[in-house]
Amino acid sequence: MKIHIVKIGGQLINDRNVLKSSIKHFCELQGHKILVHGGGKKADLISKKMGIHQKMIEGRRKTDRDTLDIVVMTYAGMINKNIVALLQYYHCNAIGLCGADGNCMRSSLREKKTIDYGYVGDLSHSSINSSFLTCLLKHQITPVLCPITHDGMGQLLNTNADTIASYIAISLAKYYTIDLHFCFEKKGVLRDMKDSESYFHTMDFHLFQKIKKNHLISHGMRPKLENAFIALQHGVDHVSIGMTKYLNEVNNKTILCL
Numbered sequence: 612m613k614i615h616i617v618k619i620g621g622q623l624i625n626d627r628n629v630l631k632s633s634i635k636h637f638c639e640l641q642g643h644k645i646l647v648h649g650g651g652k653k654a655d656l657i658s659k660k661m662g663i664h665q666k667m668i669e670g671r672r673k674t675d676r677d678t679l680d681i682v683v684m685t686y687a688g689m690i691n692k693n694i695v696a697l698l699q700y701y702h703c704n705a706i707g708l709c710g711a712d713g714n715c716m717r718s719s720l721r722e723k724k725t726i727d728y729g730y731v732g733d734l735s736h737s738s739i740n741s742s743f744l745t746c747l748l749k750h751q752i753t754p755v756l757c758p759i760t761h762d763g764m765g766q767l768l769n770t771n772a773d774t775i776a777s778y779i780a781i782s783l784a785k786y787y788t789i790d791l792h793f794c795f796e797k798k799g800v801l802r803d804m805k806d807s808e809s810y811f812h813t814m815d816f817h818l819f820q821k822i823k824k825n826h827l828i829s830h831g832m833r834p835k836l837e838n839a840f841i842a843l844q845h846g847v848d849h850v851s852i853g854m855t856k857y858l859n860e861v862n863n864k865t866i867l868c869l
Contacts, residue, residue: 613788614748615644618776619855621831622796624651624690631697633794636855638701643748645779646705646755648694649772654678654685667830674729674769682769683709686757695755705753710760711767713743716775718760718768732760732768734775736845739782777838777847784846791842793835793852799865800836800852804829810853813866816840839867 617640623633637646658665658681666673674682691707698705710716710732716739718732738760747754756779758772773793780791799810811818819836822828828836839850853864 612748612786613642613790614783615640615642615790615792615858616647616776616780616783617644617792617794617855617858618647618649618772619794620649620772621651623794623855624649624653629796630694633855634694634697635701636858638698638703640858644753645744645748646694646698646753647758647772647776647779648686648690648755649758650682650686650690653690654682657681657685668726668728673727674731676730679730679767679769683759683767687759691755691757698753698755703753704751705755706747707755707757709757709767710770713740714761714763715740715743715754716756716760716770717763718770719762720766720768730766730768732762732770734760734770734778736778736781739779741779741782741786744779744783745786771834771838773835773838777842780842780847780850781845784842784848789847790849791839791847791851792858793839793850794855794858795852796854798853798857798863800828800832811865812862813868815868816843836867840869843867843869 617637619633623629655665663677687709695705695707708715718734718738721728721731721733744754758770758775760768760770780789783789802809842850850867851864857863
């Protein structure tokens with residue numbers, strides 16, 4: 612069995628019309644598929660309205676108690692259910708989940724080393740309930756996973772959506788052929804951050820290390836690439852970064868390889 616795992620975020624979440632188009636392209640993928648979504652700027656906008664300041668560290672959100680409440684209601688509520696409604700509109704039967712639902716994603720609170728990220732969850736190779744996700748897929752139900760996990764002791768945790776997509780892919784790669792797609796508003800990983808047409812057609816791990824060392828990638832792209840290469844290193848068959856409209860195409864995206 613082949614499974615497509617697609618992560619969407621950024622502008623794809625922020626703009627309703629863009630989101631609708633992205634969901635349509637996702638639904639056109641043949642066979643079994645899983646959708647993982649981030650939060651875009653929705654949580655930032657709600658936080659601003661509520662007078663709560665958001666802090667990002669190296670592309671990752673610092674999550675205090677107030678921020679956790681906002682991301683749970685935004686990611687697991689508003690965004691997740693709107694995406695599920697769009698999937699149903701395109702005749703893709705879907706179910707929206709956070710990590711506590713079906714115990715599908717269990718994480719551990721990130722250790723406070725040099726930086727305290729707050730209520731942020733880290734995944735391990737035993738975090739994903741692959742049998743539960745497989746059961747849904749075999750019943751022709753598409754899981755839609757938001758970036759909220761749980762620790763098994765009643766605490767919800769904010770978890771990077773790229774990391775979630777990567778670990779789901781790794782977990783299922785033990786049994787199935789996996790295509791992992793990280794989708795956003797750009798054509799791929801940009802050579803020049805000021806030129807949206809200057810993307811890498813392929814990128815290997817050595818090149819990634821080189822451009823990371825020379826600070827040639829944005830803070831938001833860095834965790835995406837790190838998770839992409841972790842997936843490849845742990846048995847995922849195919850990983851790409853690009854736009855949803857090119858999901859069914861071999862070209863027009865950045866293909867990652869070791």
